[in-house]
Amino acid sequence: MTSIITRRRFTFGAGAAATLPFAAGRALAQAPFGVGFIYVGPVGDHGWTWTHDQGRKALEKEYGDKIKTSFIENVAEGPDAARAIRQLAQAGNQLIFTTSFGFMNPTIQVAKQFPKLKFEHATGYQRAENVATYNARFYEGRAVIGTIAGHMSKSGTAGYIASFPIPEVVMGINAFTLAAQKVNPNFKTKVIWASTWYDPAKEADAAKALIDQGCDIITQHTDSAAALQAAEQRGVFAFGQASDMSAFAPKAHLSAIVDDWSGYYIRRVKEAMDGSWKSGDVWGGIKDGMVKLAPYNAAVTPAARQAADAVQKGIVDGSLHPFTGELKDQKGVQRLKAGEKASDEMLSKMDWYVDGVQA
Amino acid sequence: MNSVILVSIVMTLVAAATPILLAALGELVVEKSGVLNLGVEGMMLCGAVAGFAVAYGTGSTGLGLAAAALAGIATAMVFAVLTLSLTANQVATGLALTIFGIGASSLIGAGFVGRTIERLGPVFPEALAGHPWLRVVFGHDVMVYLSLALVLAVSLFLRRTRPGLILRAVGENDQSAHAIGYPVIGIRYAAIAFGGALAGLGGAYFSLALTPMWADRLTAGRGWIALALVVFAAWRPGRLLLGAYLFGAVMTLELQAKAAGIAWLAPEVLAMAPYLATIVVLTMMSLRRGAGRLDAPACLGKAFTAS
Numbered sequence: 264m265t266s267i268i269t270r271r272r273f274t275f276g277a278g279a280a281a282t283l284p285f286a287a288g289r290a291l292a293q294a295p296f297g298v299g300f301i302y303v304g305p306v307g308d309h310g311w312t313w314t315h316d317q318g319r320k321a322l323e324k325e326y327g328d329k330i331k332t333s334f335i336e337n338v339a340e341g342p343d344a345a346r347a348i349r350q351l352a353q354a355g356n357q358l359i360f361t362t363s364f365g366f367m368n369p370t371i372q373v374a375k376q377f378p379k380l381k382f383e384h385a386t387g388y389q390r391a392e393n394v395a396t397y398n399a400r401f402y403e404g405r406a407v408i409g410t411i412a413g414h415m416s417k418s419g420t421a422g423y424i425a426s427f428p429i430p431e432v433v434m435g436i437n438a439f440t441l442a443a444q445k446v447n448p449n450f451k452t453k454v455i456w457a458s459t460w461y462d463p464a465k466e467a468d469a470a471k472a473l474i475d476q477g478c479d480i481i482t483q484h485t486d487s488a489a490a491l492q493a494a495e496q497r498g499v500f501a502f503g504q505a506s507d508m509s510a511f512a513p514k515a516h517l518s519a520i521v522d523d524w525s526g527y528y529i530r531r532v533k534e535a536m537d538g539s540w541k542s543g544d545v546w547g548g549i550k551d552g553m554v555k556l557a558p559y560n561a562a563v564t565p566a567a568r569q570a571a572d573a574v575q576k577g578i579v580d581g582s583l584h585p586f587t588g589e590l591k592d593q594k595g596v597q598r599l600k601a602g603e604k605a606s607d608e609m610l611s612k613m614d615w616y617v618d619g620v621q622a
Numbered sequence: 623m624n625s626v627i628l629v630s631i632v633m634t635l636v637a638a639a640t641p642i643l644l645a646a647l648g649e650l651v652v653e654k655s656g657v658l659n660l661g662v663e664g665m666m667l668c669g670a671v672a673g674f675a676v677a678y679g680t681g682s683t684g685l686g687l688a689a690a691a692l693a694g695i696a697t698a699m700v701f702a703v704l705t706l707s708l709t710a711n712q713v714a715t716g717l718a719l720t721i722f723g724i725g726a727s728s729l730i731g732a733g734f735v736g737r738t739i740e741r742l743g744p745v746f747p748e749a750l751a752g753h754p755w756l757r758v759v760f761g762h763d764v765m766v767y768l769s770l771a772l773v774l775a776v777s778l779f780l781r782r783t784r785p786g787l788i789l790r791a792v793g794e795n796d797q798s799a800h801a802i803g804y805p806v807i808g809i810r811y812a813a814i815a816f817g818g819a820l821a822g823l824g825g826a827y828f829s830l831a832l833t834p835m836w837a838d839r840l841t842a843g844r845g846w847i848a849l850a851l852v853v854f855a856a857w858r859p860g861r862l863l864l865g866a867y868l869f870g871a872v873m874t875l876e877l878q879a880k881a882a883g884i885a886w887l888a889p890e891v892l893a894m895a896p897y898l899a900t901i902v903v904l905t906m907m908s909l910r911r912g913a914g915r916l917d918a919p920a921c922l923g924k925a926f927t928a929s
Contacts, residue, residue: 305838307728307735337839422881455880458890462842463833464641465873468634472877475630488738489833496741511738511835621883 296358296536298322299351300334301344303363304461310486310505311460312336314522315362315385321525322532330532340365348373352380358535360528361385363460364429370394381535386431388611390542397527400548401431402438402610403578404520406585407549407556408482408502409439410574411517413446414567415500416480422473423454424466424483424490428622432484434613438585439482440620446570453478454622463489474499480517491515500562507557518571519557526552546607550579586610593618629754631874636766639870641666641827641841643769645848646855646862647776648820653852654780655813656793656921660716661701662821663845664723669694669822671727674734674829674836683742683830687765687823690830694822695815697723702814706807709925724839734836742831765827770863772820777859789813793919796926806926824848854903856917865903872899 300319304312319332333356338347344366351359352373360383361370367387374382374394382394390396412421421443425432436454443450453476455469462485470481470493481494481501488511494501495512503509503519527545534540547553556575559568577583588599592615599605616622645662652659672693677686701719704710742763744751751761780786791799792809800806828840847869855861872895879887 305728307731307836307838309736309835309837313735453881453883455877459842461839463835463837463840464638464828464842464844465877467833468638468874469877469881471630471634472874472881475627475878476881478881487833487837488835492738492741492833492835510736 294355295329295331296326296532297354297356298330298332298532299354299356299359300332301338301347301351301359301361301363301366302334302336303338303340303365304486305336306334308461308486309488309508311522312362312486314505315360315524318524318528322528325529326532329536338363338366342369345369345372348382349376352377357381358383358532358540364431381540383531388544390544392542395531395540395542395544397531397545397547398431399522399524399553400546401520401522401554402434402585403548404554404556405435405438406442406578407571407574408518408520409442410446410571411559411563411567412439412480412482412500412502413443413450414564414570415517415562416443416447416450418477418479419447419449420451420453420476420478421480421482422470422476422478423452424469424473424481424485425454425456425622426460426485427458428456428614430611430613433616434610435484436620436622437613437617440617441590442574442585444617444619449619451619451621454620456622457485459485461486463487466490467493470494470501471497481515488512500560503557509557509560514560514562516557517560517563521555521557523553523555548578549575590617592616593620625754627878629757631878632758633761635867635870635874636762637832637870638873639866640766640769641824641832642844642848642851642869643773643824643863643866644765644827645821645824645845646851646866647769647772647859648817648824649848650852650855650857650859650862651776651780651789652813652817653922654793654857654919655789655810656796656919656924656926657705657810657814658712658716658923659698659701659719659814659817660713660849661697661719661723662817662848663841663843664720664726665694665697665818665821666825666828666841666845666848667723667727667839668697669825670829670840671731671734671825671836672822673826674739674834675730677739677830678734678737681740683740686830687826690822690826691819692822694818694820694825696818697726698814698818698821701818702811705925706810706814709927712923712925720845728838731836731838735838736835738835739830741834742827763831765823765831768823773859773863780859790919793921796921796924797929800926800928806928810926821845821848850900853918854900854907856907857919858917868899 302312306316335347338344358381362385364386367389370382370384371389384396386398387396440452466485467489470490474497479499483490483504488508491501491508491512494515500517501515505522507519509516584604586605588603589601590599591597669690673686673690676689677683704715705712744761745764746760751757788804792806796806851865854865876895
């Protein structure tokens with residue numbers, strides 16, 4: 264069972280929402296377990312939000328009539344998101360996933376008002392008794408595609424379409440660049456801040472600008488497949504984001520970092536239903552199946568394949584950490600001593616760039 | 623800066639400006655007839671999804687464009703019936719049309735997410751557009767030339783033809799036009815249909831040319847920029863062209879500056895640039911014209927009932 268509430272309709276129905284708690288309260292008695300989702304973009308973005316919605320669908324498949332999922336899409340980040348989260352809380356959902364960094368404070372705020380409900384915030388760092396956080400170690404995937412980029416780029420310059428300079432994005436840029444520099448020490452990454460997670464036409468234009476400036480590999484931390492299409496048109500390589508986007512760019516698409524939230528969602532809903540749910544912080548990577556790599560393009564050379572597979576294997580068995588010292592940032596500050604591996608805390612607060620990043 | 627980059631910048635800015643220009647030109651005619659249709663974004667999205675669906679189904683981008691124009695008209699007719707025949711509030715109905723368009727396009731497009739089609743290609747043969755500078759002239763797709771021709775046509779229509787004069791009269795003083803015997807409602811229906819067709823084509827430019835795919839909210843707010851451009855242009859087609867290309871240039875140069883690593887400009891400043899430019903131009907125009915009426919048609923947004 265699914266119910267869809269779009270942001271716009273919700274705003275328009277704000278007056279009617281006042282009556283909702285009573286209706287929801289009555290329905291709660293014999294209702295199936297309610298699981299709510301707050302999405303930052305449209306489910307049809309074929310990127311970030313789409314992967315979370317795939318997770319939601321996996322939940323429905325797993326638990327059938329035992330649960331009822333609902334979602335609100337296109338929720339703007341920031342204080343206003345609290346209204347949307349509250350809406351799901353009042354509608355009888357017992358476990359609510361808020362799936363973007365900018366929902367952090369609103370989630371904490373609403374969670375205080377609904378101490379009996381459970382909340383899960385993706386990519387954030389604030390927790391409470393009833394607020395857990397979860398994230399995927401995308402930087403592991405970035406290290407793999409960075410390795411491929413190092414092998415495949417002739418100009419030694421990659422273009423990176425980034426959204427906002429938050430730690431999550433900064434860490435991806437650094438991981439990508441460091442991995443590429445292991446192959447080609449002079450490798451450079453040019454970053455364009457698109458200041459949006461989703462604007463296909465702008466993402467495509469950003470890709471074109473980067474290609475104009477000599478980048479022959481495009482990668483992105485925005486949500487649409489538009490940049491891949493631009494790369495395909497201009498005859499350079501690119502990587503998909505969040506899901507396999509090879510259909511959009513059969514020649515350009517070298518691989519993609521694929522998010523898979525279904526395993527985590529299925530586990531957490533089960534725990535919430537049987538009462539064993541506890542707040543905590545889960546940060547899963549390639550090893551946990553949360554981050555996967557899409558099949559390599561036929562154009563990826565055997566050497567690049569081998570190197571990429573070796574990086575994946577090293578990450579899974581723990582012998583390789585994408586951030587291993589000695590590591591200095593652009594200003595020459597030593598961030599990691601020789602042989603030292605970055606702690607999760609350091610990663611989640613990263614606000615510096617390594618050499619070779621033009622951001 | 624070498625010429626290859628310069629040509630590429632020009633090509634990108636023209637492509638970025640074209641959908642805004644198309645949608646804004648349609649809205650300009652609508653507003654000249656005295657109707658304010660805030661549903662541009664919704665009509666663009668309906669055009670985008672219809673164009674993609676038909677182009678995907680038939681393999682013909684030409685048919686896709688036709689379908690986009692028809693879908694734009696169909697969406698616009700919902701607005702026309704509500705505001706003209708039922709005299710509903712134009713602002714509220716226009717906003718509702720945008721919300722409706724977002725939802726309807728998302729519903730229709732759900733089955734097309736993740737698919738792609740052949741991009742709308744240049745209209746002239748490759749040989750003619752071989753040299754980089756010739757590419758600036760001959761390297762565009764059909765919609766770019768169509769949009770330019772339409773700017774000229776609308777400009778001539780409004781200023782030099784009798785029907786254009788009548789359309790303006792309806793927008794300036796609907797009661798007088800009615801008293802002389804002109805069918806105010808009929809003329810406004812026609813204007814809204816034209817606006818819908820161009821918004822549909824503008825939307826389809828995203829799904830067929832810029833980013834040949836369907837994704838929810840593909841136009842990402844360009845419909846609102848088109849609406850602002852009409853005011854920016856003081857309801858003149860020539861200035862609309864200038865404004866659209868200026869806006870395209872600012873959007874493109876913002877990205878180029880970032881890619882070139884111009885570090886003294888914060889990315890946030892560059893992201894603000896197009897909107898800052900809009901505010902500056904609007905302020906300058908208001909200052910020059912005193913009261914700031916900005917040449918808006920006198921009956922803009924007012925419901926008409928024959929008296």
